[in-house]
Amino acid sequence: MKRFIVAPSILTANFLNLGKELDNLKEAGLEWIHYDVMDYNFVPNLTFGPKILSDITSKYDFKIDIHLMVQVLNISVEEYLKPFINNKIKQLTFHFESLNKEQVVEFISFCKKNNIAASLAVNPDTSLSYLDEYLNDLDNILVMSVFPGFGGQKFIEKTYEKIKALKNLKLEKKLNFRIQVDGGVNEQTFKLVQEAGAEMIVAGSYLVGGLSVEKIKQRVWKLEN
Ligand code: DX5
Ligand code: ZN
Secondary structure, eight states: OOOOEEEEBGGGSOGGGHHHHHHHHHHTTOOEEEEEEEBSSSSSOBOOOHHHHHHHHHHOOOEEEEEEEOOOOSSOHHHHHGGGOSTTEEEEEEEGGGSOHHHHHHHHHHHHHHTOEEEEEEOTTSOGGGGGGGTTTOSEEEEESSOTTOSSOOOOTTHHHHHHHHHHHHHHTTOOOEEEEESSOSTTTHHHHHHHTOSEEEESTTTOSSOOHHHHHHHHHHHHO
16 A cells, blocks of 8 residues: 655744654654745745755655645746755645645646645545646645644544545546645544545644654554554
8 A cells, every 4th residue: 555644734833843853753753844934925934945945855864755835926936936945855745725826837847847746635624626727747746734823733524525525536536636634633633634535734733842752653654553
């Protein structure tokens, strides 16, 4: 069976201890880090940008999954993304809702050019049908199971149906994109998320925030088994 990807989000870390949190995630065997970029514009929160990312990637070997919850104004998508890019960046996700059509096209071609997985996210109230025209070009689709902006929110139950619908679409059209889910994933919600068809999940508060290596290992084990 194809291995399921668990990507811890550092959004819920205590940033005074970020190095320690990353050491623990590494020691617990995690390969990916989910990096939530927010702009106080597309979402009501502000996080981090390229500097903290390059501090992380210059020291650690994690594969990086960047989740951009931002609008791109007065600058090209390429210019916006360039400062974030290095060889550890394996996936970039923009929200379908935050870009216009030209920007989506520019974004996807930027990813292809740089050999990075191209991913679009949809908010809980956005229909998957908006993604129809991009399905062939996407490497990943991120189904949001909370409204983006904060860690520690409750999983929105109707997301299960959305994941199933996306899985059916993928099978029906024989498409290659991966199905990712972000928000409120924990021991209670995980099994149903996986059964519904998710292949990659993000976990913030469940895995990051002062947990010991042992605790992280136990929780990841529960997610993977
Ligand atoms: C929320 C972020 C998530 C967040 C998940 O907008 O995109 O990645 O960190 O945190 P939990 O797992 O606590 O919902
Ligand atoms: Zn995220």
